[in-house]
Amino acid sequence: MIAAVNNTASESWLNSYRGQTGISYPMIFDTTSKIFQSYQVGPQYGNTPPTYVIIDPKGVVRYRVDDTFNRTPEIIETIRRVLKDP
Amino acid sequence: MKKGPPLFPGVVLLCGSLVLFCCGDPPPTTPDPYTGILRVAALDTLIIDSIRIELDDVMLGRFRNPHVLREVVIGIHRVLVSSTSSGAASRVVEVFRDRQTDLFVPLLAGGPYVGNVAPLFAARASNGDTVSIQRERGKAVFLIFFEHT
Numbered sequence: 001m002i003a004a005v006n007n008t009a010s011e012s013w014l015n016s017y018r019g020q021t022g023i024s025y026p027m028i029f030d031t032t033s034k035i036f037q038s039y040q041v042g043p044q045y046g047n048t049p050p051t052y053v054i055i056d057p058k059g060v061v062r063y064r065v066d067d068t069f070n071r072t073p074e075i076i077e078t079i080r081r082v083l084k085d086p
Numbered sequence: 087m088k089k090g091p092p093l094f095p096g097v098v099l100l101c102g103s104l105v106l107f108c109c110g111d112p113p114p115t116t117p118d119p120y121t122g123i124l125r126v127a128a129l130d131t132l133i134i135d136s137i138r139i140e141l142d143d144v145m146l147g148r149f150r151n152p153h154v155l156r157e158v159v160i161g162i163h164r165v166l167v168s169s170t171s172s173g174a175a176s177r178v179v180e181v182f183r184d185r186q187t188d189l190f191v192p193l194l195a196g197g198p199y200v201g202n203v204a205p206l207f208a209a210r211a212s213n214g215d216t217v218s219i220q221r222e223r224g225k226a227v228f229l230i231f232f233e234h235t
Binding site for chain 1: 176177178202203213227
């Protein structure tokens, strides 16, 4: 399952963004920043979104990165590994 | 029979100069002008297991928290800090010449980092569905946290 979590955009912006980009995965509007806080995302935790988190089928965090380098290859590699070796 | 000069004074001179050479001050080491100091501190973690400075070097071993690294090449580095008890986290940091840069890594025992159980949540998504992490057990989950500016 893929989900995007956002705490700053309005619901209408999220919907129009979804329409423009054709994103099919759910986008969560974290109005109270509760999810951001529980995952310790934000400058108060010393990091800046975007933050990518991969959770394995047992519910354990297997990957986490929060910088703007191109992480696409290692994210794909990690998802493959997690799916192969849960 | 002509005798050559005794060897004795020559040996004494040689030994003397050796002693002088050995006991003299070592040449002063000038600090590399292109390095700075990086202090790595992790939250709630006593031992840091590795510090990896990308494209430069890997420092394996067990370091006390906080740990001060000297002679780090100046510039922008991605630093990956890991601890067996608290997972791993990476940060991008700029090291300046002849200055100490403090790098805070939010490694927290049991925190939402690699190796620990992901925090649970349930929330309504833009497509009207409720997304629940608990319900996704048995599946891999990829979360993207982003800010709209």
